[in-house]
């Protein structure tokens with residue numbers, strides 16, 4: 811199981827690399843990686859286990875963040891209401907955003923990152939809606955349309971696979987600048 815000590819922090823070159831495509835069928839090693847990436851999110855979102863293992867509760871974790879430069883990331887968007895359904899949960903492999911809204915979206919709280927220990931204030935403008943194509947661990951192809959928070963999480967994780975960190979998108983001069991039709995996501 812991954813612990814905070816296994817999560818690579820900003821400054822490590824692996825976080826600035828273009829990750830490699832994953833080949834199918836998955837090797838034993840890649841199958842285990844996918845399991846471990848999702849397990850971190852599940853455990854970290856359980857308050858008791860999160861505390862027990864000293865984790866930061868995570869909604870997404872990309873392979874480069876555990877030092878593996880491969881195009882794989884786990885996403886576990888918590889249900890909006892108690893024991894509701896998660897809006898999006900999967901391990902996304904070789905993901906490609908095949909279309910995206912012109913309209914921007916950003917979290918009103920800004921973003922953080924499991925690999926970035928410092929706070930970097932500011933809006934992170936992303937696409938409010940995306941169509942995402944990816945493969946799952948069984949090699950099945952998926953094409954999903956996401957909007958708002960699930961779309962933000964997936965864009966954040968896919969950025970990691972291309973060596974981009976959230977603060978790269980923050981406007982240096984006016985961190986809280988926004989265009990008037992940007993969707994602000996709570």
Ligand SMILES: CC(C)(C)[C@H](NC(=O)Nc1cc(F)cc(F)c1)C(=O)N(CC(=O)NO)CC1CCCC1
Pocket residue numbers: 854855866867868869870871872875888921922923924925962963966967970
């Ligand atoms: C960096 C951290 C603050 C831990 C962030 N969590 C988060 O924003 N809120 C959160 C966490 C939960 F588990 C449950 C919940 F409902 C809300 C996060 O996991 N990430 C993932 C990451 O760093 N992936 O590389 C950062 C998020 C910022 C926007 C999208 C992902």
Ligand SMILES: [Zn+2]
Pocket residue numbers: 922923924925966970
């Ligand atoms: Zn991150």
